[in-house]
Amino acid sequence: MLSGIVAHLVEVEVDVAGGLPNFAIVGLPGSAVRESKDRVRAALRNCALAIAERRVTINLAPAHLRKDGATFDLAIALALLAANEQLDQRALSGVVAVGELALDGRVKPVQGALPIARAAAHAGNRRLLVPAANAREAALGGGLDVFGVASLDEAVALLRGRTALDPTRVDAAALLDGGISCDLDYADVRGQAAAKRALEVAAAGAHNVLMVGPPGAGKTMLARRLPTILPELSLDEALACTTMHSIAGLLGTQSMVTARPLRAPHHTASEVALIGGGRPVRPGEIALAHHGVLFLDELPEFPLACLEALRQPLEERVIVVARASGTYSFPAHAQVVCAMNPCPCGHAGDPRHACGCTPGAVQRYRGRVSGPLLDRLDIQIEVPALPWHDMTSAAAAEPSAAIRARVRAARARQRARYASQGIAANAELGSRLLEQHCRPDPAGTRLLESAVDRLRLSARAYARVLKVARTVADLTGRDHIGATEVAEALQYRMLDRPSA
Ligand SMILES: Nc1ncnc2c1ncn2[C@@H]1O[C@H](COP(=O)(O)OP(=O)(O)O)[C@@H](O)[C@H]1O
Ligand SMILES: [Mg+2]
Ligand SMILES: [Zn+2]
Numbered sequence: 110m111l112s113g114i115v116a117h118l119v120e121v122e123v124d125v126a127g128g129l130p131n132f133a134i135v136g137l138p139g140s141a142v143r144e145s146k147d148r149v150r151a152a153l154r155n156c157a158l159a160i161a162e163r164r165v166t167i168n169l170a171p172a173h174l175r176k177d178g179a180t181f182d183l184a185i186a187l188a189l190l191a192a193n194e195q196l197d198q199r200a201l202s203g204v205v206a207v208g209e210l211a212l213d214g215r216v217k218p219v220q221g222a223l224p225i226a227r228a229a230a231h232a233g234n235r236r237l238l239v240p241a242a243n244a245r246e247a248a249l250g251g252g253l254d255v256f257g258v259a260s261l262d263e264a265v266a267l268l269r270g271r272t273a274l275d276p277t278r279v280d281a282a283a284l285l286d287g288g289i290s291c292d293l294d295y296a297d298v299r300g301q302a303a304a305k306r307a308l309e310v311a312a313a314g315a316h317n318v319l320m321v322g323p324p325g326a327g328k329t330m331l332a333r334r335l336p337t338i339l340p341e342l343s344l345d346e347a348l349a350c351t352t353m354h355s356i357a358g359l360l361g362t363q364s365m366v367t368a369r370p371l372r373a374p375h376h377t378a379s380e381v382a383l384i385g386g387g388r389p390v391r392p393g394e395i396a397l398a399h400h401g402v403l404f405l406d407e408l409p410e411f412p413l414a415c416l417e418a419l420r421q422p423l424e425e426r427v428i429v430v431a432r433a434s435g436t437y438s439f440p441a442h443a444q445v446v447c448a449m450n451p452c453p454c455g456h457a458g459d460p461r462h463a464c465g466c467t468p469g470a471v472q473r474y475r476g477r478v479s480g481p482l483l484d485r486l487d488i489q490i491e492v493p494a495l496p497w498h499d500m501t502s503a504a505a506a507e508p509s510a511a512i513r514a515r516v517r518a519a520r521a522r523q524r525a526r527y528a529s530q531g532i533a534a535n536a537e538l539g540s541r542l543l544e545q546h547c548r549p550d551p552a553g554t555r556l557l558e559s560a561v562d563r564l565r566l567s568a569r570a571y572a573r574v575l576k577v578a579r580t581v582a583d584l585t586g587r588d589h590i591g592a593t594e595v596a597e598a599l600q601y602r603m604l605d606r607p608s609a
Pocket of ligand 2: 325328329330406448
């Protein structure tokens with residue numbers, strides 16, 4: 110069973126005794142588990158596997174773990190059959206079975222088949238029976254034979270050795286290679302060269318981004334395409350994403366997440382939806398964006414409590430959900446992209462529309478995103494309304510694949526540089542490493558000095574400029590940070606500029 114992202118194996122013990130017919134499940138069963146006995150009974154009956162009416166006690170071990178969900182049905186049914194000598198006890202040794210039973214004996218899909226398969230293999234089991242719909246996903250885990258069964262009948266026939274069902278085999282690496290079938294591409298976005306460049310820098314250094322611009326400028330379009338220029342998922346990353354989607358029940362018909370996820374929660378989403386929680390505890394949007402992108406559109410509309418709740422997990426790359434039943438942690442290593450209008454009406458600074466907002470209203474609006482979260486957005490850019498010329502131009506824009514190639518090369522440089530430092534990208538640079546790796550040359554230093562005076566950059570903003578300048582240099586393959594790199598990084602401090 111699942112407890113957050115952790116799968117626990119539960120042993121099903123059956124004791125059959127004389128006396129009045131009775132059927133009890135013990136071992137801290139939740140209500141769905143207690144109802145299991147009705148589903149199991151009906152399924153057995155409908156598969157012509159009725160067991161003798163005796164006094165049956167089913168114990169789910171370990172006793173201290175609260176058992177939730179309907180996924181024990183299949184295991185309980187098989188254990189009952191073995192206790193009733195309709196199945197050879199030996200056929201069940203080293204076997205893990207997971208699945209909910211329908212009354213007619215069908216085995217219904219479960220959530221979390223992949224982490225369950227991994228836990229089963231890790232504990233030294235040889236065979237795993239899962240609902241047919243989950244077989245490919247479970248087989249990704251490797252280390253044991255996975256059999257997908259569509260019904261209780263099929264499971265019994267398999268364990269009796271009556272069918273020659275082959276274990277499911279999946280070539281995860283091949284799935285991953287053939288996987289990028291994304292229909293989004295930066296080639297679809299006209300103009301907006303500066304914004305695309307900023308997003309390329311963001312992708313190259315794993316920097317969080319804020320885009321500010323009027324409605325219709327293409328902010329949402331630009332943000333949704335960020336995953337298409339990030340480096341391809343490694344196999345481990347893909348399995349981590351798959352696990353998260355699996356336990357959230359979001360895999361659908363696919364057996365593996367092969368592209369970096371983009372999660373775009375609406376600003377009306379609850380804190381539980383964003384952070385995680387519920388019963389059983391499920392990952393929230395920030396964990397579903399693990400190894401991908403979390404897109405917060407209309408940033409100022411998000412309740413402050415939500416933004417506040419996001420701050421720490423973004424920094425620590427893990428989200429901890431504390432509930433009465435325990436503490437659950439989910440990895441949450443996501444890149445954040447935010448978008449907002451420049452003012453409540455959306456037209457401040459737009460030459461084609463007059464802005465009807467009072468200065469006070471504009472200030473309040475922008476103030477909603479100031480502070481701790483804003484501090485973590487290394488790159489802040491303005492995305493202006495698209496000029497007519499760009500809107501109608503037939504010039505082909507650069508495809509995502511070409512941008513991704515440059516991003517990949519820049520990431521490789523960072524990995525090599527930080528190989529022994531425990532970080533992967535410039536966005537993760539702490540102050541000590543910043544000092545070591547982001548010192549600009551004399552011209553860069555002079556430019557930075559005058560900018561700090563002119564823009565009154567905070568120490569935090571100063572550090573962000575240096576990190577981003579490092580990434581700009583990595584994109585061009587330069588070792589040192591010069592005035593050109595500093596100048597570009599300074600452009601990405603939109604909200605620090607006096608005009609803002
Ligand atoms: N640069 C662009 N290139 C092509 N289409 C665009 C561009 N900008 C906006 N559009 C069109 O306008 C629509 C609205 O863009 P959107 O990304 O939602 O803007 P925003 O989020 O800034 O309000 C898009 O669906 C797209 O059809
Ligand atoms: Mg939008
Ligand atoms: Zn306005």
